[in-house]
Amino acid sequence: GDSVTQMEGPVTLSEEAFLTINCTYTATGYPSLFWYVQYPGEGLQLLLKATKADDKGSNKGFEATYRKETTSFHLEKGSVQVSDSAVYFCALSATGNQFYFGTGTSLTVIP
Amino acid sequence: DAGVTQSPTHLIKTRGQQVTLRCSPKSGHDTVSWYQQALGQGPQFIFQYYEEEERQRGNFPDRFSGHQFPNYSSELNVNALLLGDSALYLCASSLEQLYYEQYFGPGTRLTVT
Numbered sequence: 001g002d003s004v005t006q007m008e009g010p011v012t013l014s015e016e017a018f019l020t021i022n023c024t025y026t027a028t029g030y031p032s033l034f035w036y037v038q039y040p041g042e043g044l045q046l047l048l049k050a051t052k053a054d055d056k057g058s059n060k061g062f063e064a065t066y067r068k069e070t071t072s073f074h075l076e077k078g079s080v081q082v083s084d085s086a087v088y089f090c091a092l093s094a095t096g097n098q099f100y101f102g103t104g105t106s107l108t109v110i111p
Numbered sequence: 112d113a114g115v116t117q118s119p120t121h122l123i124k125t126r127g128q129q130v131t132l133r134c135s136p137k138s139g140h141d142t143v144s145w146y147q148q149a150l151g152q153g154p155q156f157i158f159q160y161y162e163e164e165e166r167q168r169g170n171f172p173d174r175f176s177g178h179q180f181p182n183y184s185s186e187l188n189v190n191a192l193l194l195g196d197s198a199l200y201l202c203a204s205s206l207e208q209l210y211y212e213q214y215f216g217p218g219t220r221l222t223v224t
Contacts, residue, residue: 004153032211034211036215043115043201043215043216043218044154044201044203044215045215046212046213046214049211051211089153089154091153093210093211095167096210096211097144097166097167097210098156098159098167098169099144099146099154099213100156101146101153101155102153103151103152103153104151104152104153
């Protein structure tokens with residue numbers, strides 16, 4: 001079945017460090033891929049998406065490229081800020097009805 | 112413009128009881144999905160409602176049922192509660208033709224004792 005595997009957390013970085021959170025997927029067909037973010041005490045928010053191979057999603061300085069050949073959708077940011085501290089979830093949907101989420105990666109950025 | 116709202120915020124129930132959780136979608140949205148998020152885990156898809164019908168269901172037992180009303184709001188019902196049903200229950204709404212833009216509510220924290 002469809003599934004998403006995320007790198008284990010938690011991740012702790014200093015402000016302005018480079019961030020990579022790995023995500024790989026298994027799916028039949030051609031899924032769309034997503035990154036969601038959950039800030040403390042808030043609901044999940046869509047951070048970025050890519051709907052076909054080689055698409056690059058980007059938002060708020062975060063980027064992720066849909067790599068079909070490696071079945072990956074790694075999240076990157078060149079310079080993290082304290083305000084980026086949150087839990088990040090990778091997700092996929094092949095049908096548009098059912099979403100599959102990873103287990104989440106907790107990021108803490110220290111000044 | 113109100114986002115997705117859920118009620119109640121927190122709930123404590125005893126094993127064997129039944130519970131109803133409620134969700135009002137973002138204004139203009141016609142599709143509602145429900146998720147269960149156990150502590151430290153990602154959300155697990157329960158089911159999705161569109162046009163008052165359950166359109167797709169995840170791997171959850173029949174104890175989990177739902178309903179969508181003509182105004183697009185939705186309820187999640189869980190019967191014969193088990194300790195393992197303790198979780199954060201999330202509602203997400205979207206437009207059917209823009210399925211990938213899901214907006215999540217803050218969730219209902221259910222504790223089963």
